[in-house]
Structure formats: C-alpha cells, structure tokens
Amino acid sequence: MKSKIVAKVFTLLFAAVLITGSASIGAETIKVGSLNDMTGATSDVGKDYALGIAEAIHYVNENGGINGKNIKLYQFDYGYRVPEALTKYKLFKRFKCVAVLGWGTGDTEALSPTVTKDKMPYVSASYSGHLTDPKKTPYNLFFATDYSTNARAAITAWFDKRWPGHKDNGKRKPRLVCSYMFASPYCSAPIRAIKDQAEILGFEVGPDQDVSLFAIDTKSQILGMKEFKPDLVWHGNTTMSVAATLRDAYSLGLGADHIVNNWGYDENLPRLAGKASEGVMGAAVCAFFGENVPLMDKVLEYAKKYNPGVPDEKRLIRTVQAWGAVFVLREALKRADKAGGLGGENILKKGFETMKDFDIGLGAPPVTYTATDHRVAGQVPIYELKGGKFQIVEHVDLKKRWPEKWAGEWIGW
Amino acid sequence: MSTFLPCGVYHQNYAQDHGWWQTKFIRGKMILLFFVLFIAIPRIADSYWISVFNQVGYTILGALGVQLLIGYCGQVTLGHAAFLAVGAYTSTLLILEFPWPGFLTDWGLAYPISIFVAAIVAGIWSVLFGLPSARVKGFYLILTTMAAQFITVDFIITQYVSQIGGRGQAFSLPPGTIKIGPWVIDSDLKVYFTMLVLVILCVSGLVNLLRSRVGRAWMAIRDNDISAEVMGINVVKYKLLAFFAAGFIGGIAGSFWISNLAAISPEHFPWFWSLWLVGVILIGGVGTIHGTIFGSLFMVVVMELLQLAIIPFADTYPKLLMDFLFIKEAAFGLAICLFLIFEPNGLAYRWWQAKNYFNLWPFSY
Numbered sequence: 001m002k003s004k005i006v007a008k009v010f011t012l013l014f015a016a017v018l019i020t021g022s023a024s025i026g027a028e029t030i031k032v033g034s035l036n037d038m039t040g041a042t043s044d045v046g047k048d049y050a051l052g053i054a055e056a057i058h059y060v061n062e063n064g065g066i067n068g069k070n071i072k073l074y075q076f077d078y079g080y081r082v083p084e085a086l087t088k089y090k091l092f093k094r095f096k097c098v099a100v101l102g103w104g105t106g107d108t109e110a111l112s113p114t115v116t117k118d119k120m121p122y123v124s125a126s127y128s129g130h131l132t133d134p135k136k137t138p139y140n141l142f143f144a145t146d147y148s149t150n151a152r153a154a155i156t157a158w159f160d161k162r163w164p165g166h167k168d169n170g171k172r173k174p175r176l177v178c179s180y181m182f183a184s185p186y187c188s189a190p191i192r193a194i195k196d197q198a199e200i201l202g203f204e205v206g207p208d209q210d211v212s213l214f215a216i217d218t219k220s221q222i223l224g225m226k227e228f229k230p231d232l233v234w235h236g237n238t239t240m241s242v243a244a245t246l247r248d249a250y251s252l253g254l255g256a257d258h259i260v261n262n263w264g265y266d267e268n269l270p271r272l273a274g275k276a277s278e279g280v281m282g283a284a285v286c287a288f289f290g291e292n293v294p295l296m297d298k299v300l301e302y303a304k305k306y307n308p309g310v311p312d313e314k315r316l317i318r319t320v321q322a323w324g325a326v327f328v329l330r331e332a333l334k335r336a337d338k339a340g341g342l343g344g345e346n347i348l349k350k351g352f353e354t355m356k357d358f359d360i361g362l363g364a365p366p367v368t369y370t371a372t373d374h375r376v377a378g379q380v381p382i383y384e385l386k387g388g389k390f391q392i393v394e395h396v397d398l399k400k401r402w403p404e405k406w407a408g409e410w411i412g413w
Numbered sequence: 414m415s416t417f418l419p420c421g422v423y424h425q426n427y428a429q430d431h432g433w434w435q436t437k438f439i440r441g442k443m444i445l446l447f448f449v450l451f452i453a454i455p456r457i458a459d460s461y462w463i464s465v466f467n468q469v470g471y472t473i474l475g476a477l478g479v480q481l482l483i484g485y486c487g488q489v490t491l492g493h494a495a496f497l498a499v500g501a502y503t504s505t506l507l508i509l510e511f512p513w514p515g516f517l518t519d520w521g522l523a524y525p526i527s528i529f530v531a532a533i534v535a536g537i538w539s540v541l542f543g544l545p546s547a548r549v550k551g552f553y554l555i556l557t558t559m560a561a562q563f564i565t566v567d568f569i570i571t572q573y574v575s576q577i578g579g580r581g582q583a584f585s586l587p588p589g590t591i592k593i594g595p596w597v598i599d600s601d602l603k604v605y606f607t608m609l610v611l612v613i614l615c616v617s618g619l620v621n622l623l624r625s626r627v628g629r630a631w632m633a634i635r636d637n638d639i640s641a642e643v644m645g646i647n648v649v650k651y652k653l654l655a656f657f658a659a660g661f662i663g664g665i666a667g668s669f670w671i672s673n674l675a676a677i678s679p680e681h682f683p684w685f686w687s688l689w690l691v692g693v694i695l696i697g698g699v700g701t702i703h704g705t706i707f708g709s710l711f712m713v714v715v716m717e718l719l720q721l722a723i724i725p726f727a728d729t730y731p732k733l734l735m736d737f738l739f740i741k742e743a744a745f746g747l748a749i750c751l752f753l754i755f756e757p758n759g760l761a762y763r764w765w766q767a768k769n770y771f772n773l774w775p776f777s778y
Contacts, residue, residue, distance in 0.1 A: 090461045093461065109678065117599065
C-alpha cells in the first residue's frame, strides 16, 4: 500500500515536471543568467539589486521584449563565493544563455578570462575600472561610471567645494585616508586611481585602514586615522560597514569629511548612521529610488506589482541600478538581434559598441561604448547628504578637465 | 592471479598482503574505471558536467590533506584553505613574475615546475602552522590552524602578496600561459584531464605513504599519541611530516585551481572553504581515502543534481532558484548532522558494507 502511494506521488511529481517544463517549449525566448548575492558579504545591497533585476526583466517582457522575444531569466544567489559563481556560470552556458547579468568584482574579475574565451557578454554590478579596457576584458560591460572614475570625481568635488573653505587651506596640503576591506577586490579596485588623483590634486595620503565588509566596530581603525589627522576619508565598503565607520568617526571626533563609493552610498546610509552621515559626499551612478527622473514611474510600478511585500521606503537605489543594467543589456540585445543574431561577438560589436550617448533614463549618464573604451561616461554627479536627503553638489566632468589623461593614461584601472 | 579471492587468507608475504589489485576481477574493475574516467566521461559529458567534475577534483585535492591530518594523524585542522592559497599564489607568481629562461617557457615547463614548487612552499608553510601541534591538541590546535587562515590569506596574501606587480587584489593569467609542454590548458576538458592526473597521483602517493612506516606512525599517533611515543615514534617529527604532506597536496590543489579559472584573488580561499573541506571528510568518512572521494562527489554532484531537479519548477516558482543557496547550505548542515548521528563512519562505510555484501553474495550469511 505504502509503495503504491509513493509511486503515485512520484508519478504526480514527474507529471508536474513535464507540464512545467513543457510550458516554455514553443515560446521564443532569449535566455539570460543572473548572479546575485542575497546571503553573502554584500547582501546588504545585493538583495535589493536582485529584486530590481527580476522586476526589470518583467518590465522588458511585458513591453515588447527583445524585438518580440521574451527574456527567460535564470537568477541564482551565489553568496558572494567565487567557486559557486564559477559553477553557476557554467550552468548558464549549459542553458545556452546569451548573456549574464553578474554581480561582484571578485567573481566578475575571476570569470573575466573565461567570459572572454567564451565570448559571453557579462553585464556586471561591479563597476571596477579594471573591466573597462576592451583590449583586456572585451566582454565585461556595465552601464555606470566605474569606481575609479567615481572616486576621482568625488575627491575632485571635495577639493573644489570643501577645501577652499577649510581653515588650513593655503597653509598645508589636504590629507586623505582610504578605509576599505583590503581583501575585497571590489573595495580595493580604485585604490591606485585614488592615490593617483590625490597626487594630481596635491593631497598628502595617509596609511590605508582595513575595515571588513562585515564590520560593526571600527574604533581601532578610526584611532589609527586620528594619528594622521585626515581632512578627508574615502570609504570603499558597502553601506552597513560604511555606516559603522561613520558612526565611530563621529563618536570619536575624527573631524574629517567623508566620501563614499557608490555601493556604500544609498538610502540606508542616513538611516543607519544618523547624524554621523550629515554632509557625507558620494557618487551615485543613477537616480535614487523614487527620484523624479524618466522611467522611475515604471520602477515604482513594477516594485509594487511584483514585490508588494517590500514597501517603497525600504527600496534603494540598488533597484534602479539593476534596471540600468537590464536596460543597457536590452538595448544591446535588440540591436544585435536586428543586425544578425545573438551570438556573443554580435552582441558586443553590433549591440553594445554601437551605443553612442544612448539615454537609458533613470537619471544615469548617457551611455557610450567604443571598441577601444568601455567607460560609459566621463561625467559623474556627486551628491551630499543634508538633513538625511541627497542633494547634488557638482557634476564633475573628468573627461573635460583632464582630456589627455582620460583618453590614454586612465583607461583600465 | 586468480579471478576471485578464495575463501580464507592465503597470502604468504607482505607484498601479497598489501597488493593493490589482488584479483583479476579487481584489476578489471580498475581498468573499467580508467575507461570511464578517461574515455566515457569526456565523450558523454557536456562542458557543464565536465566543469562539475573539475570542481569535484578540486574538492578531492583540497580534502585529501584534511583527511590526512584529521583522519590519519588525528590533528584537527580548520585552516586548510590557507595552504591551497599558498599553492595557488606561488604557482601564479612563478608563472607571471619569475624570470624563466626562454627555453623553459618555450617547452611549456613553467606551469609543471610551478606546481611542484608551489607544493613544496605550501608544505613548508603548513609545517610552520603545524609547529604548535608539538604542544597543543584538540580545540587549541583548531585555533592555531584557524590562525593559519587569517594570517596567511587575510594578512600576508591580501596585504602584501596581492600587491606584487601593482595589479591590485586579483591576478589574472593571460591565455596560453598555463600549459604543460606544448599542451595549452584552455578548455574545461583539458582542465579535467589535468585534474584526473593530479588526483590519481596524489591519491596513489598518499595511499602508498599510508601503507608505509610513516603512515603507520601517523595512525598510531591518531589512535593514542602517548602510546605511540612509548613505542618509540618521534611524535613531533611525524606530526610535522603530516602537516608537510597535507600542505604539499594542498599546494597542488591550489596550483590546479588556477588552471580552472586563470585568475585568483584572496576571496577564492575563504575560511568557509576550510570548514567545507572538513564537512567533506565527515560526510565521506573520516580515516579513509575513499571517503574523501565519496564526500567530494556528494558535496558537489548531489548538490548540482538537486539544483537541476528544481529548475523545472522555476517557471512556476521563480524564487526557488534564488533560494537554492539557502537549500544548499541547509542541506550541507543537515547532512553533517545526519551523518554524525546515523552514520558516523560516513559514506565510505556504506561502500565497504556494500562491497562485503557482494563479496559473499549470494551466500551473505
């Protein structure tokens, strides 16, 4: 009797597999893989990004898809672990995905030789400057200004706006310290560029402080910084860790200004750091969630439609960034599809690299990719927090200000 | 050589007693296994499954050292990923930065030599962290091995080694640099063959070592270190030798890893990986080489199969895919609990039971 029940259950399960499996047969779809971090070191920003990816793909499918074809999304959490990312990537290949929406710098840089060999367009949430040189990483792309460009712009904005009013201006060099997790490729990606920019602007650079992505207490690092008496601290971690550092800097009276890389600068920062976040500057690669910019109404609509359990006030700029990644991929796929097919090389050459000042909306800078440069733009909007609200300080245009360095020296790092 | 073993033991010397393939049947099984591994799998499996097997091989190579330390020498370790990291970085730096004479790179010897050097360096590094084992045991030793992880990966590699060449944190090996002779390792299949050869060499080497005086000394230390010392075994020397051998194999594992990915960063060797390797031998069976292989197969292949099984349901329940890592982690924890409660000897014991059953079949009473 028991065995009959077991047999029935298995038959039903098998039938369910067949039915669900066969439902997709017949409909023309384009398969896209997505690696996300819902549980790992960067899950504080990764969860919202993952929601955004799924919502944006729904939007694309419900609004014409890719020239009439729907995107089928395979979305996996890989817990920010490189070996896990590798097996998931191989699984995407097995599913015949035409492109991958990736996540962190560690796995994106680690997979870079593999995606180059496989000619797999890889649109990452890592905006590492190392991924912008098509000679080295032709299939790595993203819609945003890279970490190095963001950091250079943020330091420049502080130098332009805050340093002139400083009591010691003209008496000595401004002092800069970097606070980030040394072991994380994401955090350390722009360090070389930061030190280069500091030299260009005449900063004195103090010893770097190693702050974990999981940090909840950073007093020893703040005390380490105090010995150097910095005027400016660059933070390279994600929001939770940056908030902890800002709180400790406030309570120990560090007396420095702060600038934050984009993955540490979101709506949660003033919530977590409170008064300590007042005046903190940072780069944002697109509009914050709910800002009045083109297509934000759709972002809000789809957030409500597909994740009604997550209220708007809990959503972050990460959702908008995810939409940016999906939109730039959608455009590339559309162009490549019209121009002969969705092979990796075609998506790159006839898709991405044909975009010139392409406006994806969402408050992001217009996107340009060329065969020799995958940095999307040279202009970065720098914000500051005032009364818990983000206010624009300056649009720093590195390309205009240092045209020769931008064109040659700065590419790829 | 007879086809089957006769009922009873008729060995007349140690060579017969320790013979690997004592019957034609066993030899036949091994030849079949050779065909399956070298011919059938490469022909049948697609790139995805080959990469899964590569992951299995990497896990075996990593867990062999842990098995040696915990299973054969009784030295509990929770920092083995550090030695994999030392191997991987040594190999990478030798390939990228060492001024090789032209003929060595032309002949494709840089990578094979780097594997050997990496194994030696990782072995010596492992001995350094094995030194406290002369004075401490149990929980205290676990803490000193954990220190290996944090000192090696989080401090030395991250802060200093990664900065070599000014690249930042991640090293990436240009295409064509990982080659053995004229054979450029640039596809999953080539990585698979490299993995097979390395696993076979390491398993054979370790099994032979375990059958020698050294292996017997390790097992004596595992069973009771005081008794071992009374019997005249130099406990400190053999413990350190165990750390060296474990680090040596760990170094090979690390060198293999770079051929699989052509890139490394400190994030590839988290502390979690050290813990994972201990889980592998707990599930496979502590104190058996078979256990290392079964544990690796279980932890990698079963998890992949579980993942593939839920994919057909993903259209209806898309969150299943996203939540799979939760399922995987829960399954990992649950598997360790269940094995410790119901089968503390691991999968290898089940294998041994099945073999015994068929050895006597059909008269298994």
